Amino acid sequence: MLGEHWLLEAVDLLVRVVEAAGIFIIFIGAMVAFVRFVFVGLRHRESRVFVPIRLTLGRFLTLGLEFQLASDILRTAVAPTLLDIAELAGVAAIRTALNFFLAREIKQERREIAELGQPRRTDPDRVAQEPAP
Template sequence: MDDLLGEQWLSAAVDLLVRVVEAAGALIIFVGAMVAFVRFVINGVRHRRTESFVPVRLGLGRFLALGLEFQLASDILRTAIAPTLREIAELAAVAAIRTALNFFLSREIKEERAELARRQGGAPDPADPGAAVSAEPSR
């Protein structure tokens, strides 16, 4: 009886954690979409040039990648307690799809960042403090 209550408590606790992590991932994606939308509107009104939207896409891409990582974490948590073979197979499929999405999204972000730096003569994107690209050769 104690084992059953312990399993039920653990299952309920993990279910709560799954919901919290899923909500965090959804919130990250939502906030990223709202930030990108506001930046899109501002850039559209001020600049009206296609290349002014590249930093907006890069920012949204970073939010999407982070949100997908949280969603994958929730899927892993969901199968943490006595998973069936079907649940493991579903997790593997979902993980593969999300990993592929994240890979291609990261690659596109990297390519866009390089293109943006090339257009700006090697200057880093001011909206991205983590993308400091040095224009000087390393010594």
């Protein structure tokens, strides 16, 4: 039968792999956003061009934080103490709050992108270009 030592080693390895995946996802997202900023943001000095860049970065951050939370859960999966559980609860609360606010910002950014793509009825130039009913 497998001993507890082997199980602890296996879980420790899994925790490191999941943490590394979260770090990698956040890093890739930051690099993608930076490259897009350099190519798009520096050419166009309008604030609206940054909305899709922030949206992309927010998605990567949200996913990376989910992986980090998963690693914390794995870490406490084998024989947790009350202190381990309390720390997990605190970390989970903070990361959940971060994810909540990131998701809310992503939703707002999507709404702004949708509004930018549709003509506004209050814009007289666009209304004049629309065909009459």
